[in-house]
Amino acid sequence: MFELAVELIDETPALAIDWAVVSRNVAAMAALASERGVALRPHVKTHKLIPLAQLQVACGAVGVTVAKLNEAEAMAAGGISDVLVAYPVVGSSKLRRLLDLAASGINLAVALDSAPAALDLAIAARARSLVVPVLIEIDTGLRRCGVQSAAEALELARLADDQHGTSFAGIATHEGHAYATSGAEGLRQATEDAAGAMREVAQALEDAGLPAKTVSMGSSGTARFGIGLEGTTEFRPGTYVFNDRTQVALGAAAREECAAAIVATVVSRAVPGQAVIDAGSKVLTSDRMLVANPRPTFGELADDPDCEVVRMSEEHGILGGGAVERLAVGDRVAVLPNHICPVVNLFDSVRVLRAGNVERWPVDARGSV
Amino acid sequence: MFELAVELIDETPALAIDWAVVSRNVAAMAALASERGVALRPHVKTHKLIPLAQLQVACGAVGVTVAKLNEAEAMAAGGISDVLVAYPVVGSSKLRRLLDLAASGINLAVALDSAPAALDLAIAARARSLVVPVLIEIDTGLRRCGVQSAAEALELARLADDQHGTSFAGIATHEGHAYATSGAEGLRQATEDAAGAMREVAQALEDAGLPAKTVSMGSSGTARFGIGLEGTTEFRPGTYVFNDRTQVALGAAAREECAAAIVATVVSRAVPGQAVIDAGSKVLTSDRMLVANPRPTFGELADDPDCEVVRMSEEHGILGGGAVERLAVGDRVAVLPNHICPVVNLFDSVRVLRAGNVERWPVDARGSV
Helix, strand or coil: HHHHHHHHHCCCEEEEEEHHHHHHHHHHHHHHHHCCCCCCECCCCCCCHHHHHHHHHHCCCCCEEEEEHHHHHHHHHCCCCCCEECCCCHHHHHHHHHHHHCCCCCEEEEEECHHHHHHHHHHHHHCCCCCEEEEEEECCCCCCCCCHHHHHHHHHHHHHCCCEEEEEEEEEEHHEEEHHCCCCHHHHHHHHHHHHHHHHHHHHHCCCCCCCEEEECCCCCHHHCCCCCCCCCCCCCHHHHHCHHHHHCCCCHHHHHHEEEEEEEEECCCCCCCCCCCCCCCHHCCCHHHHCCCCCCCCECEEEEEEEEEECCCCEEEEEEECCHHHHCHHHHHEEEHHHHHHHCCCCEEEECCEEEEEEEEEECCCCC | HHHHHHHCCCCCCCCEEHHHHEEEEHHHHHHHHHHCEEEEEEECCCCCCHHHHHHHHHHCCCEEEEHHHHHHHHHHHCCCCEECCCCCCCCHHHHHHHHHHHHHEEEEEEEEECHHHHHHHHHHHHHHCEEEEEEEECCCCCCCCECHHHHHHHHHHHHHCCCCCCCEEEEEEECCCHHHCCHHHHHHHHHHHHHHHHHHHHHHHHHCCCCCCEEEEEECHHHHCCCCCCCCCCEECCCCHHCCCCHCCCCCCCCHHHCEEEEEEEECCCCCCCEECCCCHHHHCCCCCCCCCCCCCCCCCCCCCEEEHHHHHHHHEEEEEECCCHHCCCCCCEEECHHHHHHHHCCEEEEEECCEEEEEECCCCCCCC
């Protein structure tokens, strides 16, 4: 894996993307959603790349999901015409940017979970003669965002629907808590339970005369169990385009389906039993594995999984285990990270391996606002 | 703390810098080094800001320390004329960039710990009729980089001095392992032990006819004990300009000496007992506290230390404890992070509070290469 990247990339640390693997991952998820009759709306927070979003849409995605307005703006600039902002848009400056996008003619919806967020959005949209579709976020167990009951969902849906400026479009959840369960069976059960909770809310809304046109859930780790569960209309996986150690540990991806690796250089062998590479926490991030019983390591070599990043400083990754003794100062290695999403967000550009060449692509939506 | 930032900054998440506090921190460290007769060479990896490096030099720093060539290039562009690259420069592309800087006329030295790194540097420098001063990195306990004995240091010093293209300039260590010791006494002891180890190496080098002109150590956490220890000539603290929860926990800074905070907005209160802010791991990083017995939290409110970031997703920070119940959707908060250095590296710009105004400054050396 990544032999070509290790050979061709001129400077390290670099983030290498194997486009053949990406293409297969994108096609496989699109096929699964198509087979099971569910709309696919991938989350682009993982890759933040316009061309990759375009590929996802070309393969059948109905649109994309974003967390931040800079992601939405980049996607719109790239011609993506249907965007769900799966994050409450709060504050006048952010609302202005959101409505600028809505006014540009793309289909734009927002997920939120509070009356203040819904009302401020409605007031701002009304002032510009716009109507923004709203999804009510439901907490199905992650305990992050999301209303806590069907009654709360109904109250907020009614509020959104009653206001000029917003319309009630459906409900959404992210079943990320399933990652912390034990094994495939725990993951499957948590995913099914989340879908069940969504069905209950949808039923209550329908009974009240406010049917949820969209019932949206999704994550890459739960995709194989969650895509097409009864009552859901849409699925929003993100990480599956690249995968990482966490997705492999979850059983959601084979190791060969990891499409992104950090290419690094061995800079020191002075301390016995270890090698130091030029990829530390400012490259790999300090994210632990998002699964039960995480091993506190921060990466593994693509061609030697037993050789792991056992410690880090900001610019130093300490490799230990496996065949670490074979490494010499100046050697290049490819590292699979625990969690690829925040790694992409650290790079201004990625190096895309395609047809035997390396191309440099900007990370179009890097950053935090 | 940061009341003005919370009030004035238009969009979140934003990284706010209180310039009055920065100025005091810079002046205090400069005064300490001056009193104790040691050269101060601050590490700019913390801030990556040209104007702040200029302030450090204006306050008496002999130059700066960098980890990456993009940091060195930014500093040179900002008129900083003396730069130590405290990191092995490995690979032809990186050596070319290093020598471009050396050729531009600034004083540039490199710390390294291996014969391959020393030889490649010498060959590349010789080809351009340049001579690069080399510091030999010594491992005084961090077990990261650094030769393991005085004998190894002597061998490498001799190699560097014998080559056309390099000259032996001294020895360097980073006593970061002191952070993991217990309490102030452990920190002091580890710092003194590191200085003692450096004296032994320096003595062996002098006995062999290769006196170390520079004997460099340093970190912010150890500065109060380490600056001016016998036999050292230079100290390289970084984090002290901003400080963070780790420096406060180490006793190296008072809470009021924290000069950087993340301004965030409450976006959800739907889950009882918590508030969600728009600063998660893509803003705060997943860094734990770099001290013994770390609490696994990721930040605390500047005006309510008991209200902490207890969990995170990429774009969500979950606040719990303290007066969290007072928070409403739309409220702004200022968060002190565990470790400020990688946080700065996530932002394209910082918002500098100075004389009652907010200025936006680019993070000149953001990124990884």
